[in-house]
Amino acid sequence: MTNLNTDAILEGNRLIVLHSILDSVTVIEQEWPRSAILAVQKRFERMPRNDWPATLRYYNEKFGCALDIDADIRQEENRERCRIATCLTELCTLTDTTEYNNLRDKFFMVVRTRKLPSELVNSKLLDLNNRIIGDYADSLARIIQAAQVCYDEAKRKEKPRSAWKENIESKISKLVLSKDLLEKARKQEMLSTSETKSLKKIMREFNLNLSSVTDLSEALVKKNESLNVYEKKITMHESRKQFRKENRMFELFRGRFYRGLSERVESEHVVSRDEIVSFWSTMWNKNDDT
Numbered sequence: 001m002t003n004l005n006t007d008a009i010l011e012g013n014r015l016i017v018l019h020s021i022l023d024s025v026t027v028i029e030q031e032w033p034r035s036a037i038l039a040v041q042k043r044f045e046r047m048p049r050n051d052w053p054a055t056l057r058y059y060n061e062k063f064g065c066a067l068d069i070d071a072d073i074r075q076e077e078n079r080e081r082c083r084i085a086t087c088l089t090e091l092c093t094l095t096d097t098t099e100y101n102n103l104r105d106k107f108f109m110v111v112r113t114r115k116l117p118s119e120l121v122n123s124k125l126l127d128l129n130n131r132i133i134g135d136y137a138d139s140l141a142r143i144i145q146a147a148q149v150c151y152d153e154a155k156r157k158e159k160p161r162s163a164w165k166e167n168i169e170s171k172i173s174k175l176v177l178s179k180d181l182l183e184k185a186r187k188q189e190m191l192s193t194s195e196t197k198s199l200k201k202i203m204r205e206f207n208l209n210l211s212s213v214t215d216l217s218e219a220l221v222k223k224n225e226s227l228n229v230y231e232k233k234i235t236m237h238e239s240r241k242q243f244r245k246e247n248r249m250f251e252l253f254r255g256r257f258y259r260g261l262s263e264r265v266e267s268e269h270v271v272s273r274d275e276i277v278s279f280w281s282t283m284w285n286k287n288d289d290t
Contacts, residue, residue: 017043018051022058029063099154106150165237168230175227178202182220186213 021043025036036055040047047055060067181199184191191199200210206222208215249257 014048014051015054018048018054019058022055022062032063033059103150103154106153107146165234168233172227172230172234175223175230179220179223179227182216182223185210186216186220 018040021039022036025032025039027035036059037047040051040055056067059065178198181191181195181202184195185199202223203210203215203219206215206219208219210216246257246260249260
């Protein structure tokens, strides 16, 4: 009983202190809540427990209002839920709407069937047909297939094919011709007028002398270096292309990948048969001697 009385006394004292603090706040109604909360926090460093309802009652009595803080809290929670739902909702732009309509038109591009009057429908055949559809889920498979085709058509972008490989092959062919001309000139073979003109152009490219065999050899070396660079580009492209092909096959068609490994032709042995026989004949002779 003593504890109950003590708690009641403390509660009453706390309310008296709270009311005295609120009485000291003398501002207009619009600024009173903020000033009152700051005054209480200045005294207690926070709003004491269960003092919010007492402060609300004091405010209603002081200004003759009938505010319900629970209703305000519920209204604020509902407003926050609406805000979150609005943020989570994706915006549908004009471009999205246009793409949606295009996809829908592609999806509904199906073969039209003949409409049968209900009087001419055989109910038994219709039931059996429905059972077949239910057993094999053909309609669902077609819908999924149509969705995939629709997606592939919408995603596909027509890009102009790059002609870099053809350009490099053209450069390689020109380098081979230049190399042959330099070889003929270095060996002092007879050249036609057009070949001589092309050869002079090649030597001017490197600022070399056509009549010098050393300069001809230097030009030939430079052409060989350029030829090796372009041939390496083609080789690297083919190797990367083959690597991507095998890697994709390993990820998507693993069984086919391993079958391809087993079907690959082994490289032929570079050692001649006579060398193999001579090597093993010495080994056999050693075994016979022992």
